[in-house]
Amino acid sequence: MSTEQVPAEGASHPTAEQAITDRVNNRSERPSSDAFKAFMTSGWAPRPDLGVAPLAVAPYSAARRRALSGSFPGARLVVPAGGLKVRSNDCDYRFRPHSAFAHLTGLGTDREPDAVLVLHPVAAGTGDDGGDHHAVLYVRPLASRDTEEFYADARYGEFWVGARPTLDDVSVETGVEARHVDELRDALAKDVGEGGVSLLLVEGADEDIAALVDAIRAEAGLSDAAQTATSDDALTEAVSELRLVKDAHEIEQMQLAVDTTIAGFAEIVRNLRRASGHRRGERVIETTFDAHARLEGNAVGYETIAAAGAHATTLHYTTNDGAVRQGELVLVDAGVEVDSLYTADVTRTLPVDGEFGEVQRRVYQAVLDAADAAFAVARPGSRFRDLHAAAMEVLAARLEEWGMLPVPAAESLSPEGQQHRRWMVHGTSHHLGMDVHDCAQARREMYMDGVLEPGMVFTIEPGLYFKADDTTVPEEYRGIGVRIEDDVLVTEDGNVNLSAALPRTPDGLEEWMRSVRG
Structure with a gap:
């Protein structure tokens, strides 16, 4: 790669100690002669017109x-x-x-x-x-x-x-x-x-x-x-x-980002066999998606998470250097940032061999039910915090049913309890737009305590994460991490799932993976 401005060729070299900050240019020199300057600044054809036009935005x-x-x-x-x-x-x-x-x-x-x-x-x-x-x-x-x-x-x-x-x-x-x-x-x-x-x-x-x-x-x-x-x-x-409520152009760009992201997930599925045969299969997934994002958009909107097996229980796992094994799940959290800088943020937890195991499906269905509960309250007049509360009610009930909670679900859901959060310590939603965690400097009363309005775009992303060394859960659950994340637009009478074209149900995902693989 080339350097920035470099010392002139033939320039005198100081005998005094050179400042540290000046040393990055020591490796090359630029001519400084009048002849060089005259030659460099002459003999160029007229520049072509850049052909600029008013931006649609x-x-x-x-x-x-x-x-x-x-x-x-x-x-x-x-x-x-x-x-x-x-x-x-x-x-x-x-x-x-x-x-x-x-x-x-x-x-x-x-x-x-x-x-x-x-x-x-x-x-x-x-x-x-x-x-x-x-x-x-x-x-x-x-x-x-x-x-x-x-x-x-x-x-x-x-x-x-x-x-x-x-x-x-x-x-x-x-x-x-x-x-x-x-x-x-x-x-x-x-x-x-x-x-x-x-x-x-x-x-x-x-x-x-x-x-x-x-x-x-x-x-x-x-x-x-x-x-x-x-x-x-x-x-x-x-x-x-100002970005809490998106205008028509922003919503259009958000949908473009989501659609481009879904196409990237299809590329991942096409490359799962290659990933499972590589010692750093997670990186095969990461680079597949990141290449797609750069080709079809501006870049990724954030560092791609490609977490296979027990790595899926690490919430912000971006090392992505592990193996991808048949019979396991791989949690992929990824988003394309389009040229306008709007980004999607989508997560699917995929069975590497295309089919969920019994316990994997059980955990996946619980997370899906929690997400659907949040969707049900994602409408004008609800508060942003209601999304999380609805999802937690489902997860707490399911964890109680499986015998994992040390207290009844109702007690865990109380402010004094919260034991169910051991297996989902993050929030269920965040605003989405030019930043993956958009509107981050908004006041609490406008964000967490804010009332949902048409034009707001946010994620719904519950999960369950059972770490491999968690002795409080049955052994068959250990090492399983599942998150399902969709991008949601509030409308006048409810909401639209911008990422609905990417299947969410276990059966739907399995069928989609088969069709993509051919």
Whole structure:
């Protein structure tokens, strides 16, 4: 892999001790002669037009910005995309913008590192779409080919990363005025403090922008750390809660993510025989799905769980280096993130040889019944917490029936009991969207205690996990882990299972696996 900017060839080498941070570029050199510069910046044919067009999401993004604007009149709102993150030395991870930035601009995939969306306050009702703010995107645009950036800048140079959009291109795509990121500091500082403008930042998106905002606040005499933290918390909370109810474009993208994920599960089934013949069969499953996600979407929405046998009792098992054996179950928790950055989150527990054993089927059916109980209350007017309560009633009753609970189910379900949670310590649901655990900064009264509304999308994912060394359960249950997870949209009169095309019942799964294998 190539490096970032490198020392000029023929440059003098300092005799003083070289700083640690400067040593990553020691392995190569770039010419610095005037002849090289002149030759590198000449002789290029005209660039082809990138052919940009307005994004389909642009009207929805505008409505989201308008909704956010109404909550913060008079404040300047700063929403960074974030920067590239170092994987090792001078090698970066593939870029993914902060979800709030992507949600409010419509820019997905790997766009735009180091960009910042700013909502500038204007007179009430005179802003974008009659709102209280005017949005500006500060980006690093395409540089001319007669500049050193063209061939020497590994982060932005066209020679390194390809042609970037111009400012006009960004504006056409997003419907937002675009300006050079070099103007950002002055734009953020304007009228802050005595001018009456407050500066609010989405937290956790970009440390460099956070430092810049802190410096501007200090210069303006706004040094009350507690007050500024409260203000930033309010904006961070607001952009998270803005995603609790999905618009029509988001729902379309969620369904696309789920459909693409289901196709990935079919690829897994086609490769189960290969997995069971490999010493790291779990990794065969993982790489099968991850390759599908990269080919058909942007990437995986989170690290794939491919947990065979007793590994399925480890909730967030992502090592995925174990064997996949005939007669066992494999729990696969996976989701494709599509180019718009919306992700699915689906789990199925599959019999490796295509048929459930008696005890495996018994555990699977109990989990399925718990999921169905949660589906029954997933409708407008219910509270989010009701989903979990409904599932737990079923699981507690089944565990009592099997003689595993040390107390009656009713006592276990009480706040003072909860013994049944030994075998399901996680929650039954979480909101889903651009983040696999979406809306994570929302207030408790809007999330766990919130009332379900049409347009909300979340998972329903009960499970039972009997660890191999759990002496409180009969031996035939030990080492069995089952989770069933679907992605659910609340509608006006109930719900829709977005992942219903992937069979859920034991018989349905067995038949589907046979049909996929051929």
